[in-house]
Amino acid sequence: MNHDKDNIYASAQDQVADFEFDQKVANVFPDMIKRSVPGYSHIIANIGVLAEQYAQPNSQVYDLGCSLGAATIAMRQRIHAPGVKIIAVDNSQAMLDRSRQFLDLEDSPTVVETLCADITQLRLEQCSFAVLNFTLQFIEPNLRSATIAQIFDGMLPGGALILSEKLRFDNNEQDRLLTEHHHDFKRANGYSDLEISQKRQAIERVLLPETSQEHISRLHQAGFRTISQWFQSFNFASFIAIK
Known part of the structure; x- marks a missing residue:
């Protein structure tokens, strides 16, 4: 499937609107993410590897904030445990509609359900593996702890959460x-x-990064027993937390 080039901010704008995952972003998202997030393809590939290890038979796997479903596809290609269903969740219908086009190209026995929902209100069930891939940073800070706790509560023992985030640092x-x-x-x-410059103006009001220690502390508070930062490239990182 062909991807359009991201030129959303190529022309000077009188007033830069807040970034949102609308149709124009959905149309260029593969190009945007590849050119904007260092190590993104490495993270996606290894989400597939980790899903293969942690997905338990007859359980559910969640891609929370799935955008166009890159992590969903990586997991679907690697999961071999029987009876696993992947639930790809996003609050943007435009992103989900586009993701379905990509998912329908895949030939896999693993069932994928797409769900338009607010993940802060979502109750996970029989979850053995979950992914928050650059998603938590778009959630209001005062809702983040409850969201992580809700994910933990819906997880099976031995389940794992992948949390990828843009970081800020206390050292200026x-x-x-x-x-x-x-x-x-x-x-x-x-x-x-x-x-x-224009992308930064658009996104800095809606993407609110935290330090790695804030993320690790929140995961510990939710109850995760083992937490490791397994990836970092510049100010982008990914963590794995095991229940």
Whole structure:
């Protein structure tokens, strides 16, 4: 399936609106994410590897904030345990409609259900593996602890959660340096300074990053027994938490 090039912020805008996962973002999302998030393809591939290890027979696997379903597809290709169903959840119908187009190209016995829902209100059932891949950062900070606790409560013993997030750093110099490295990454992928600036204006009001320690503390408070940061590239990281 062909993907459109992300040029949403290529022209100067009088007023930059808050970023949202609407139809125009859905149309260019594969290009946008590849050129914006360092290590994204590595994270997706290894979500598949980890899902293969942790998915339990006759359980459910959740992709929470699935966007176009990249993590769902990676898990579907690797999970071999019998009776597993993947539930791909997003609150953007435009993203889900586009994800279904990608999912329908896949030939796999693993059932995928797409669900338009607010994950802060979602009760997980018989969950052996869940993914929050750059999703929690878009949730209101005062709802994040309850959301993680709800995921933990719906998990089977031995289940695992993958949490991938953009990070901020308490050390201002470190934060500034890694942010600039991220901008260099985007420039190397063809984004102009205007695009970088306007995208930052659009997203900084809706994407509210936290430190790695804040994420680890929240996971511990929810009850996860083993937590590891398994990936970092510049100011993007991924954690695995096991119940």
